[in-house]
Amino acid sequence: MTTQQPEKYFLLSSAIYAERKPTIVQTVLGSCVAVCLFDKVKDFGGINHYMMPVWKGEGLASPKYGNIAIEKLLKRMLNLGAKKENLIAKIFGGASQYGENTNFSIAKNNIQVAKDVLQEHKIPIIASNVGGEKGRRILFNTNTGEVLLKYVVKH
Known part of the structure; x- marks a missing residue:
């Protein structure tokens, strides 16, 4: 029996990725936030990457907006067969890369909108690595829900 190598x-x-096929999804985050959703029963997941907290109409x-990106990711996951009660979430990003006083509210609000929307949908956040001043590169395995994280260091 051969195991299928995940695609990359x-x-x-401002994008969303959710498929049933095993995939390693990579993204790089500064003040942006990524929400990873994973169906722990069906063993598949999806991820978004948004830049701004809330679309105001x-x-x-x-x-590009957190509230839209999370709703669209959730809808895509449900359309692929996930059940909301089986979903878990992990959130990453939201760095104030140039010190806490610059792009101050965008990073913090990006993190907060993820927490608020997930709480609204009663989806538990089981892991997060948010805030601080360093960017992050993450690799999300849609087949296992695992996330590998590396800080991005400016040279």
């Missing part, structure tokens, strides 16, 4: 996928900002309701 690079997730750009002007312009396009894009996954």
Whole structure:
């Protein structure tokens, strides 16, 4: 019996990835936040990468905004067969890379919108690595829910 090697996928900002096939999804986060959802019964997951906290009704309701990105990811997961009661979440990012006083509210609000929307849907956050001043590179295994994280250090 051979095990299928996961595909690799690079997730750009303002994007969502959710498929039933095993995939290692990589993304790089600064003040942006990524929410990883995983169905612990069906063993598959999805991830988003958003730049801004909340869409306020002007312009396009894009996954560039946290509230839209999380809702779209959740809808995609449910369409692929996930059950909301089996979902768990992990959140990453939200760094204030240039010190706590710059891009101050965007990073903090990006983190808060993830917590608020997930709580609204009663999806438990089982792991998070958010805030601080360092960017992050993450690898999310959609087949196992595992996330590998490496801090991005400026040279």
